[in-house]
Amino acid sequence: MKYQHEIQKRRTFAIISHPDAGKTTLTEKFLLFGGAIQTAGAVKSNKIKKFAASDFMEIERQRGISVATSVMSFEYNGMLINLLDTPGHKDFAEDTYRTLTAVDSVILVVDSVNGVEEQTRRLMEVCRMRATPVIVFINKMDRDGKNRFDLIEEIEKELNIHLHPMSWPINSGKDFKGVYNLYDKSLQLFTANTKANDEDAIRISDLKDSVLDDRLGEKDAALLRDDVELVDGVHGDLSVKDYLAGQVAPVFFGSAINNFGIKEMLDTFIRIAPLPLCRPTSAREVCPDEDKFSGFVFKIHANLDPKHRDRIAFLRVCSGKFERNKYFHHVRLDKDVRFSNPYTFLARDKDVIESAFPGDVVGLFDTGNFKIGDTLTEGENFYFTGIPSFSPEIFKEVVNKDPMKTKQLEKGLLQLTDEGVAQLFTQFGGNKKIIGCVGELQFEVIQYRLLQEYGASCEFRAQPFYKACWITSNDAKKLDDFARFKGANTATDKDGHLVYLAQSEWFLNTERQNNPDIEFHFTSEIHKETV
Structure with a gap:
């Protein structure tokens, strides 16, 4: 406390x-x-x-x-x-x-x-x-x-x-004349093309006051009185x-x-509005007033400042006190990390902070240690649950237009897909790169940012896939055989997990019936380690 x-x-x-x-x-x-x-x-x-x-x-x-x-x-x-x-x-x-x-x-x-x-x-x-x-x-x-x-x-x-x-x-x-504040019984009058301020508010303790007729006109004053009576009654x-x-x-x-x-x-x-709330984790509910720090990464952004090629992980503080230069436990990697320059933000402007408390959002400089959903604690092993991930709906192959910039393209694809707006798949047994998104505009943004931030030029080629399903099995041989036989429709995600890219709902249902020993999952959450 x-x-x-x-x-x-x-x-x-x-x-x-x-x-x-x-x-x-x-x-x-x-x-x-x-x-x-x-x-x-x-x-x-x-x-x-x-x-x-x-x-x-x-x-x-x-x-x-x-x-x-x-x-x-x-x-x-x-x-x-x-x-x-x-x-x-x-x-x-x-x-x-x-x-x-x-x-x-x-x-x-x-x-x-x-x-x-x-x-x-x-x-x-x-x-x-x-x-x-x-x-x-x-x-x-x-x-x-x-x-x-x-x-x-x-x-x-x-x-x-x-x-x-x-x-x-x-x-x-x-005909808009303003708003009547039902809570503190005041009238704010509207004048087009001018900014409202406190001085414009007129206190009205009683709607029957003739001031209302003087300011609004009898017709609008009568209408407001009727409206407010109805709203209050309901x-x-x-x-x-x-x-x-x-x-x-x-x-x-x-x-x-x-x-x-x-x-x-x-x-x-x-x-x-509510104060910072308690949050569910894989072990128990964590509340803000606990002494020990915990928080989770809900967003990653590469190149917030293009001049410095920085990558920022946005961390929501859930309990305790976050402190600059203090070691915290990275649960997924099972290692301790510290941050010498944690930030708070005002859009592009950022200030280094010494500490943060529950409810605060802190920007952490990231060298590639973080993924969305990662949890930091003061030693306890749990992770915050309920952070959604989605199966992509549109799939496109990445075509490199400048072979001299292959390294830049690969680095850009990895960093931009780490942000969570798209998923990156590599065809099983090959090196064909496929990006999956939930909307067309994301491809435009990725293409633009690859060029502007990494100097990598590419185009996208539509792929005939309907859904991505992460596949697991207790029988490693059956999983390996499936991946080899269905090579054109099998890929690995950036963490090396196998994914089946179904061409249609019919193909997906058929494969599920024909392979009862293989489980098909619609999100990658199943691979999050239980700790």
């Missing part, structure tokens, strides 16, 4: 959404409130040659999308907030899903114009699997979108979660217990681009 004060100060969360819902813009506004940055970057503006603070890869700045999770820490009202901005694009869902294992709560951004979209549903399913507490921010209220009641109903129905409005909009689109007071259990999601309305409705959400977030 000796780190209780530090644990109480920390809040660790991810921002998730469908692409273009305004997630990265919202991230920047949080950083502005925390004083971490002075001006927000315009992700898609050609006039302003600044970019989103949380998009640090060149391809992200060119495409105006996030393709990797960014980690940022900042202080706000005496709290230390660890914010993880995730990719919205479905092709990078794996990175987002893994990031959700490293946070304690989530802010889900919904576009008021488009409502609930495909990726929103998929992300919410992952949150529901873990009962992760969720706050919903309905963005772009200054655009003509869906009716506020229809939006609430759609989100509840589509995402299967009860909503609890904490603020309420006055109209939308060109929802009453927020049950923080139900929010923490992932059963109820507080909802805020606003406009991220105009800095509007965000402060109310941030203030509520630090008041009700």
